[in-house]
């Protein structure tokens with residue numbers, strides 16, 4: 001288990017007695033970008049929420065950085081994981097700068113240090129501090145909001161990033177641009193990334209590996225190249241969307 | 243004697259009763275906020291407390307105000323004749339809108355926002371302080387505004403148990419069958435209600451993050 005950043009081992013999840021996920025066995029090595037691809041309701045978000053202990057498995061374990069989520073202090077665990085979610089993830093009443101600096105502020109960094117870090121991150125995601133720092137999220141475009149979401153997730157330099165369809169609501173051109181930048185950033189910063197999408201193209205662009213999730217199970221796991229050539233019917237069905 | 247003549251001749255008295263009225267409403271609403279906001283937060287955290295707290299606050303609200311003042315008079319410590327009893331009754335009336343709106347404001351926060359905040363590693367206290375309360379402020383203030391306006395009206399009845407305020411003129415006027423005297427209490431009370439309503443509405447707009 002020591003070499004995996006994240007490991008699902010015999011993980012199951014049920015809600016109110018209704019089986020939702022698993023059993024799952026899946027190892028994610030440090031520095032890998034794993035894309036979870038699947039239809040709506042297949043269990044992708046549930047997998048992410050099991051990783052950051054928003055949910056605790058009803059069977060088996062999820063190990064993060066070598067320790068089961070049952071044994072982590074959930075607050076500590078979540079502060080070592082960047083979490084990017086669609087649109088709504090930004091706190092609507094806080095400026096871009098305060099959103100990005102939120103986890104550092106929770107971690108009680110000094111104001112100076114937070115300010116420097118925020119400037120550095122906004123720069124990293126291509127938003128000039130001068131124009132954006134003081135703005136509220138609802139005064140940003142969809143693409144800009146998503147950049148802020150990525151910047152915020154990176155703020156405390158967590159080793160792991162969880163992304164839940166972060167580039168959902170933007171036009172195809174901006175989306176492609178965000179994907180490219182995100183891939184370069186994740187590689188450069190050597191983050192372990194679990195990235196949820198139902199867009200096949202996005203999965204193949206971003207993933208070191210792609211996991212196809214169907215009804216709470218991993219039905220295919222392999223590199224984008226394997227994905228292109230697999231004769232698994234479910235994979236083939238997704239491929240027709242390319 | 244006309245209303246205007248009466249007010250002019252007794253302007254010192256009218257002014258004194260208005261201030262007295264404002265003090266009654268101010269103290270009682272302040273106390274109701276100090277009690278109601280924590281209770282509203284409490285019932286947003288504990289489903290078990292919700293029904294009893296809202297139920298009790300609701301019952302106070304349904305007791306006719308004159309009866310509530312009357313009931314309180316014989317109660318030890320809080321009762322008796324005078325302003326203290328009136329303030330207790332006014333607090334009981336103000337509680338419901340404040341508790342209910344605090345609760346509604348907090349549970350009305352977008353679940354996705356709450357999920358994001360938790361996912362970033364906020365503790366429950368941080369979630370409340372940094373996310374839920376700031377987002378609930380407009381709704382909470384609307385409740386405080388309603389409580390204040392209701393308080394101005396009900397406080398006129400406080401004169402019946404010797405608590406002073408603008409109700410003094412109203413009861414006098416009723417006893418003397420003199421409209422001018424009734425109006426000397428009713429008109430300032432109405433103006434007071436309008437001014438507080440408008441003022442609090444401004445504060446509400448000022449503190450609303452959506453307006454920034």
Ligand SMILES: Nc1ncnc2c1ncn2[C@@H]1O[C@H](COP(=O)(O)OP(=O)(O)OP(=O)(O)O)[C@@H](O)[C@H]1O
Nearest residue numbers: 015020038039040041042043044045046047196198
């Ligand atoms: N809070 C919940 N309570 C009960 N069932 C839930 C809850 N959240 C999700 N589910 C169920 O769990 C299953 C998996 O949901 P999940 O959100 O993980 O899907 P998803 O793959 O992320 O879908 P989408 O692409 O639409 O976001 C679904 O059947 C859903 O109905």
Ligand SMILES: [Mg+2]
Nearest residue numbers: 044045046164
């Ligand atoms: Mg989902």
